Amino acid sequence: MSRPTKHHPERGDARTRLLEAARDVIRRKGFSATTVDDICKAAGVTKGAYFHHFPSKEALGAAAADFWAETTAAFFEAAPYHAYEDPLERIFAYVDFRRAIIAGDLAEWTCLVGTMAQEVYATYPSIRDACAESIFGHAATLEPDIAAAMSARGIEGPWSAASLANHTQAVLQGAFVLAKAKGDPAVALESVDHLKRYIALLFGRPGALHDGNARQSNNQREE
Amino acid sequence: MSRPTKHHPERGDARTRLLEAARDVIRRKGFSATTVDDICKAAGVTKGAYFHHFPSKEALGAAAADFWAETTAAFFEAAPYHAYEDPLERIFAYVDFRRAIIAGDLAEWTCLVGTMAQEVYATYPSIRDACAESIFGHAATLEPDIAAAMSARGIEGPWSAASLANHTQAVLQGAFVLAKAKGDPAVALESVDHLKRYIALLFGRPGALHDGNARQSNNQREE
DNA sequence: ACAAACATACCAACTGTACGGTATGCTTTT
DNA sequence: AAAAGCATACCGTACAGTTGGTATGTTTGT
Numbered sequence: 203m204s205r206p207t208k209h210h211p212e213r214g215d216a217r218t219r220l221l222e223a224a225r226d227v228i229r230r231k232g233f234s235a236t237t238v239d240d241i242c243k244a245a246g247v248t249k250g251a252y253f254h255h256f257p258s259k260e261a262l263g264a265a266a267a268d269f270w271a272e273t274t275a276a277f278f279e280a281a282p283y284h285a286y287e288d289p290l291e292r293i294f295a296y297v298d299f300r301r302a303i304i305a306g307d308l309a310e311w312t313c314l315v316g317t318m319a320q321e322v323y324a325t326y327p328s329i330r331d332a333c334a335e336s337i338f339g340h341a342a343t344l345e346p347d348i349a350a351a352m353s354a355r356g357i358e359g360p361w362s363a364a365s366l367a368n369h370t371q372a373v374l375q376g377a378f379v380l381a382k383a384k385g386d387p388a389v390a391l392e393s394v395d396h397l398k399r400y401i402a403l404l405f406g407r408p409g410a411l412h413d414g415n416a417r418q419s420n421n422q423r424e425e
Numbered sequence: 426m427s428r429p430t431k432h433h434p435e436r437g438d439a440r441t442r443l444l445e446a447a448r449d450v451i452r453r454k455g456f457s458a459t460t461v462d463d464i465c466k467a468a469g470v471t472k473g474a475y476f477h478h479f480p481s482k483e484a485l486g487a488a489a490a491d492f493w494a495e496t497t498a499a500f501f502e503a504a505p506y507h508a509y510e511d512p513l514e515r516i517f518a519y520v521d522f523r524r525a526i527i528a529g530d531l532a533e534w535t536c537l538v539g540t541m542a543q544e545v546y547a548t549y550p551s552i553r554d555a556c557a558e559s560i561f562g563h564a565a566t567l568e569p570d571i572a573a574a575m576s577a578r579g580i581e582g583p584w585s586a587a588s589l590a591n592h593t594q595a596v597l598q599g600a601f602v603l604a605k606a607k608g609d610p611a612v613a614l615e616s617v618d619h620l621k622r623y624i625a626l627l628f629g630r631p632g633a634l635h636d637g638n639a640r641q642s643n644n645q646r647e648e
Numbered sequence: 649a650c651a652a653a654c655a656t657a658c659c660a661a662c663t664g665t666a667c668g669g670t671a672t673g674c675t676t677t678t
Numbered sequence: 679a680a681a682a683g684c685a686t687a688c689c690g691t692a693c694a695g696t697t698g699g700t701a702t703g704t705t706t707g708t
Contacts, residue, residue, distance in 0.1 A: 234457035323605035334606040376599025382546035403626040
C-alpha cells in the first residue's frame with residue numbers, strides 16, 4: 203500500500219505527508235491562498251505524487267478536513283478530561299483542557315476546519331460538508347456528558363444538551379477569530395473563561411471556576 | 426472629486442462601488458479566491474479604474490475593512506437598541522438586535538472582517554489590523570453600557586467590561602462559522618440565545634430572557 | 649519456481665490560462 | 679490647462695492540472 207518516497211524516505215508515505223502539510227500550510231495561509239506547489243514542497247513530494255493521490259485541489263481540501271476529524275478525535279479521546287467520574291466535572295475539565303492547549307504559535311492551536319468552512323462555505327460544498335462533519339461530530343462527543351449532568355442535577359432549560367455542545371464550539375471558533383485578528387491569544391483565553399463561567403452558572407456551580415487553570419493567564423489585571 | 430462612470434453612471438462613484446462590490450464578493454468567496462476582475466465586474470468598472478483607486482489587491486482588502494468599520498458603525502448607531510434608558514436593557518436589546526438581523530442569505534448577515542481576519546491573519550498584516558480595528562472598535566462601543574450596568578448593580582467579577590464586550594463578538598463570530606459550516610442560521614441563533622442567557626445570569630436577570638425575540642426561532646422544539 | 653502481466657506509488661517536465669498589475673490614452677471637472 | 683477619473687489593451691508569471699515516464703510491489707498462469 204504505502205511506500206516511502208524517493209526524496210524523503212524517512213518521513214512516511216506521501217499521502218499522509220501531503221495531508222499533514224496541507225493542514226499546516228492551510229492553517230497559516232488559508233485554503234485559496236495555499237497552492238498545490240506549496241503543499242508539495244512542504245511535504246517533500248512532487249506534483250506527480252500529489253495528483254496520484256488526489257484528483258484535484260478541492261479533493262485534498264475535503265480529505266484534509268477528514269484527516270483533521272480523525273486526528274483530533276484521537277487526540278481528544280486520549281485527553282485526560284475523561285478521567286473524571288462526574289459528567290459535569292468532565293465538562294469543566296474539557297473546557298480547561300481546551301484552554302490549556304491555547305499556547306504558542308497561533309497556527310498550532312487554531313482550527314483547520316473552522317478556517318476552511320468560513321472560507322469556502324459557498325464555493326466548495328464538499329469541503330464545507332467535511333468541515334461541518336468534523337465540527338459537529340466533535341461537539342456531539344460532549345453531548346452525553348451535558349445531558350447526564352442536566353438530568354443528574356434536574357436542570358431543564360429552554361436549551362438542549364446539543365445546543366450547549368454546539369455553543370462551546372461556537373465560542374472556541376469565535377475566540378480563534380478574535381485571537382487571529384488581534385494577534386494575541388489572551389483574548390481567546392478570556393472567552394474560554396466566559397464560557398466556563400456560563401456553564402458554571404447554568405449548573406449552579408460557581409465554585410468550579412476556581413478549579414483548573416482558569417486564572418493563570420491574564421497578567422494585565424490582578425484580582 | 427467623484428464622477429459617475431461611463432458604463433454605469435447611475436450607480437455612484439467608482440471607488441464606493443468597488444468597496445461595496447469587494448464587500449459582497451469577498452463575503453461569498455473569501456479574500457484570496459476573489460479576483461480583481463471579479464470585483465471590477467461586480468462594480469461595473471474597469472480594471473483601469475480599480476488600479477486608479479487602489480495600488481494593489483492588499484490595499485483594497487484593507488480599504489474594504491475600513492469601509493466595513495464605517496458603514497457598520499453608522500448602522501449600529503442608528504439601531505433602535507440605544508433607545509433604552511437602562512444600560513443593561515440596552516445590552517439585552519443589542520443582543521436581540523444582533524439576533525434579529527440573522528435572516529436570509531448567509532452572505533448578507535455574516536461578518537466581512539471576521540472572515541478576512543481569519544483568512545489573512547498571517548499573510549497580510551495590513552488587512553488583519555484593519556479587521557481588528559473594526560471588530561474591537563465595535564466591541565468597544567458596548568463597553569460603557571456594560572461598565573455602567575456592572576456598577577449600577579454592584580457586579581464585580583474577575584472579568585472586566587472589556588472582556589465581556591469582546592466575548593459578545595467572539596460568540597457572534599463563532600456563530601457565523603458554525604452557521605456557514607452547517608449552511609443553517611438556526612445554530613447561530615441558538616448561540617446568540619446562550620449569549621443572552623449568560624449575560625442575564627451574570628447580572629442576575631433571568632427575566633430578561635423572555636423579552637425580545639429570543640423565542641420565535643427554533644420551531645423544532647416546543648416548550 | 650519463476651516470469652509475464654498488471655497495479656500501485658512516485659517523479660520530472662510541460663501547458664493553457666487566469667491572475668495581479670502596467671502602459672497609455674481619452675474624458676470630464678475645476 | 680492641468681489634473682483627476684476612467685477605459686482599453688496589454689504584459690509576465692504563477693497557477694491547477696496533464697503527459698509520459700520509472701521503480702517497486704502483487705497477482706496469476708504454467
